[in-house]
Amino acid sequence: MTRDFIAAADLPLLEAAGLADFDALWRMELDAVEHPNTERGGWSSVCRFELPEQGYFLKRQSSHLTRSLAHPFGEPTFAREFRNIRRYAERQVPALSAAFFGMRKVADEQRAILLTRALSGWRDLASWLAGWPRCPPEQRAQLIDAAALLARRLHAARLTHCCLYPRHIFVRAQEKDFAACLIDLEKSRPLHFRRERIRDLEQFLRYAPQLSDAEIDRFLARYLAASAGSPVIACWRQWLAKRQQKKGATPRIPSFVDAGHQDGDDQHHYPGQIEPEQKNG
Secondary structure, three states, X not given: OOOOEEOOOOHHHHHHOOOOOHHHHHHOOOOEOOOOEOOOOOEEEEEEEEEOOEEEEEEEEEOOEEOOOOOOOOEEHHHHHHHHHHHHHHOOOOEOOEEEEEEEEEOOEEEEEEEEEOOOOOEEHHHHHHXXXXXXXXXXXXXXXXXXXXXXXXXXXXXXXXXOOHHHEEEEEOOXXXXXXXXXXXXXXXXXXXXXXXXXXXHHHHOOOOOOHHHHXXXXXXXXXXXXXXXXXXXXXXXXXXHHHHOOOOOOOOOOOOOOOOOOOOOOOOHHHOOOOOOOO
């Protein structure tokens, strides 16, 4: 049996509540915050509970599996999400934190638990966008910068989120700006090609229709560490528009920009000094 993971910072609190082991967490009777997921067979549910000064999301699943070359017979989806949580922490990409992870085989049933700390004091970017017209311009600019710099940091760490929607970006006000972090890391994977970065950014922009053209340019400028009006921003808008057309969405620019780049090499430096990819890569 694989040894359970318990974060050192959460161990005293969980022990005091009698919740520092798999069976105790599995037996908890809690109301789910959403309908159980049964798409992969079995079930997977999410509940929330509070301990002194810390809230938690308790994620439990039974025979809710994902298959891969490494696990052809399947493994709990939480196992992949937990690995990604650890990977993000190792590469210093801001994201949710795991307090506990464990798996058990009970007869023909594969059980898994992933306990994560609630992001108290944080708010998802989608809820900010819902009230976008009411946000002061300075605050809007700070939120755009926070999201762009988070995406830049993600890709510089050679990771792609694969579900980079505004609802998966959480922000929190700081003294002069906003901090940002990511949740829902189950589908995240290593980054290899420019098209994976384009996919992440296109997903974000498709679900952020409130952003104006000028705000999209600001987002890309911060993401690319480019100056306003830089030709590289036009290149990226072209690539993003092509991706949007493939997804059946209306491109966020009037027409494609002929910046001398199609699907070949991009000679500009990428975030985090990621090297340009080979032609048609």
